[in-house]
Amino acid sequence: MMTSLKEYTMGDFWNQIMSAVAMAIVVAVTPSAIVGPLFQALATHGPLWSTLNTACNMATYTVPVLCGALAAGQFNFTMIEKVSVALATLLGSGAVNYSAKNGGTFTLVGMGDLINTILVTALAILAIFLIRDYVGSFAIIWDPIVTACIVGGIGMLMYPYVHLVSTTVGGMLNSFTKLQPVLMCTLLGMAFAVIIATPLSTVGLAYAFGITGIVGGASSVGTSACFLMVAYACSKVNGKGVVVAMVFGSVKMMLANFLKHPTMLIPIAITGALNGFTDSFIHVKNIAADAGFGIPVGPINAFTLMSGNIGTKLITIALIYFILPTFYGILAYYLCTHVFHFNKKEYWKVELNK
Known part of the structure; x- marks a missing residue:
């Protein structure tokens, strides 16, 4: 009709x-x-x-x-x-x-x-x-x-x-790379966590502005932080399939939700910033072509650029790409939903049948 x-x-x-x-x-x-x-x-x-x-x-x-x-x-x-x-x-x-x-x-x-x-x-x-x-x-x-x-x-x-719009944002991100490491990694982690949840392309921005090395690592862990934070939030009101999709980078599925409730980006920004801050001490690296990717591309390529024995490398990857962002995501979700009441759990519902 x-x-x-x-x-x-x-x-x-x-x-x-x-x-x-x-x-x-x-x-x-x-x-x-x-x-x-x-x-x-x-x-x-x-x-x-x-x-x-x-x-x-x-x-x-x-x-x-x-x-x-x-x-x-x-x-x-x-x-x-x-x-x-x-x-x-x-x-x-x-x-x-x-x-x-x-x-x-x-x-x-x-x-x-x-x-x-x-x-x-x-x-x-x-x-x-x-x-x-x-x-x-x-x-x-x-x-x-x-x-x-x-x-x-x-x-x-x-x-x-x-x-x-993209090139302007990219220029701003590029200016972050000139800051001292802790502030740089914190801001890039936060920025990429938020950008991946918008129509902008983190992959395109990272590649176009040559965001590589420690800078690329911070960008990648920020992106992954967004995936895991959103996956945890979605697990409260969605099926397992949606949660798995979020872990592997389908956060743009939530574009309509973010448009209706922009405050959903607050816990994402917090998670990305915390994970980026942590990475400023770990110094994960990534190349420009992969800096805009999260799970699974980000950790795979970061692993190949690490030095040391396999055990140490695996523990580091698990810590910065999976364990810590999950913990930070749960914390940010709890604070924004149950303490400051910026969000409601219903905001994270994905309507697959519409």
Whole structure:
């Protein structure tokens, strides 16, 4: 049953989109987050493993298309309307880069800018609502033309300016690296814990600004701290599957929740800051390509950069990536929920069936 734009309040409209975007990210990122490291390790042992590793990595490139399709589904769009929105989202996301050199080439550059993806998705949905009553049976012609040529084109023009948000945040993070170690690790741990819970990409920021070494380690442990804090909070009101997904990095599934209740970011920030502070004495390291990752990529790569015997390395990894952030997360959750009453446990409920 088709709906009209008048049926949705501003809050409902954005909540529907954010829920769809969150689920799209979870679906696209889960393969590489959970089994990606295994296939990557086995990739050199035969074409089968190499192909499976490639498939896991390629899944993340589908985020813009999935965002558009799922968001359109939230508004009960028809099939042609759904794929038209998905088309606009891909074009305007920044995930495909065109170069006029060598006869013109198109290159996939990751999931694009998620903020721009969200804005283009919203514009495409609005466009469909506006033209629906006028195109009638010609929707199969006009819907893709309007969404691709107009909305997609607007998204491409918007992209450089919207992407400034990411580069500005990245510049701020880069300034943290010039501080003394304890303050630097504390701020980076807190910043990355919060950023991973927003539409911004910690992976893209870490890689773009060359956040490596001890700085990369602090970023990675902050990201992991967010995963475990959110997993603990979610365990109070969700099933085991959601909890496991959070441990392995699906916190963007909570985007709609964070939008409705921004105070949920407070315990995340506290957990990230405490874990970053602790890491300033442990000095875990990571390279720029992995600094924005949490569990399991972060600890795996941090392990390879450590010196010492295997036992010591395993204990250190377990301590900074699993044991301490879990303890800090429980503490932050208790303080924010039961002492200061910033949050309620119901805030962490994930509605998978919407």
